[in-house]
Amino acid sequence: MAAHVSVGHGVPAAMLVLLFLSCAGGSAAAGGLKQRLEVRKHLERLNKPAVKTIQSPDGDIIDCVHVSHQPAFDHPLLKNHTLQLRPSFHPEGLYDDDKTASSRKGGKSPISQMWHLNGRCPEDTVPIRRTKKEDVLRASSVKRFGRKRHRTIPRPESVDLDIVDQSGHEHAIAYVEGDKYYGAKATMNVWQPRIQQSSEFSLSQLWILGGSFGQDLNSIEAGWLVSPDLYGDNNTRLFTYWTSDAYQATGCYNLLCSGFIQVSSDIAMGATIYPISGYGGSQYDISILVWKDPKEGNWWMQFGNGYVLGYWPSFLFSYLADSASMVEWGGEVVNSEPDGEHTSTQMGSGHFPEEGFGRSSYFRNIQVVDGSNNLRNPKGIGAFTEQSNCYDVQNGHSGDWGSFFYYGGPGKNPNCQ
Ligand SMILES: *[C@@H]1O[C@H](CO)[C@@H](O)[C@H](O)[C@H]1NC(C)=O
């Protein structure tokens, strides 16, 4: 009893009642209680005190947290870290393709996230999507919350069916390898793919990879995803991910562990992107740039035409502390084979590349950052997909769009069972 009372220090009365009940109620109840306390402690770690709170129309709560109180600074190695408010350098050539980009849409449109409809965060704060109890409870365990479950990196050079068989993750991507890369950029249109099973997801992103595909793989990832398990809905959300050990002990989505340091007061990670593209209708795309600051060595991320989101400190990584050895762009879905057949979870727009602009999903103006901090068209782009009858990819090149590709598909169909 004494031990339980001390655990309950500072716990609300209702919780204390539960504590005492569990003593009488046997080990099953105690297990439930242990989980509840674990969830509560995890939420306290993630949800920092807010300067201002904004209720988003999609049900999210956005907390404006002082920039120096964000989860990153719980990291032991960040205790004495001097916050970088901006990168020392942007890559050269960054704004070269902007004229074509904005003229296509008839002017520069400001990036909108749904919560902006109800307010903005003050200066010196960062918007953080509040994690709710239900969010954590949907995960298989508190430890797994906010983290990828399997090795999910597409590995084009060894088209072994392992990738399909072991984890059920399928991809349709373009990639470059064999050089040293210091960043990557792309503009991708945004869709809301249909998800068959809540445990599945569909995402479109870029991967910046360091190391071989062993246990120490380093990865920085950013893009959009639909993940009912992670978010409790089918909304299309902005996300980032990082790991320095092939998804084992390090890394997470967004700010769900300490690592990424956010500086933007405009953009919330994990927030709903709005508006999204319609089949045969208006097309909306987002631009993502991730690059290594040549002075400080940190990996920065920029969203849209100049929203610098923040950075991953160099020391989080081993290989990526130097440079990346591979860059990938494209889509990924989980195929859990519900009913013993291929999932009908869509990738991208849910339509094949042949359908082209307005119907298929695309990445355009894909670029890499070279050793001289210049944005360049990637050389020797490869394309990869495990089952092109389910999800496919088609590379192209044009004046306006530079290197681009269409990708995606419906999953289950007469040629993909
Ligand atoms: C942080 O700085 C303090 C005082 O300068 C020092 O005692 C401490 O060891 C430092 N901690 C880390 C993790 O570097």
Ligand SMILES: *[C@@H]1O[C@H](CO)[C@@H](O)[C@H](O)[C@H]1NC(C)=O
């Ligand atoms: C998400 O979409 C699926 C259909 O694809 C639907 O069955 C499910 O109810 C939706 N979930 C939510 C939370 O809206």
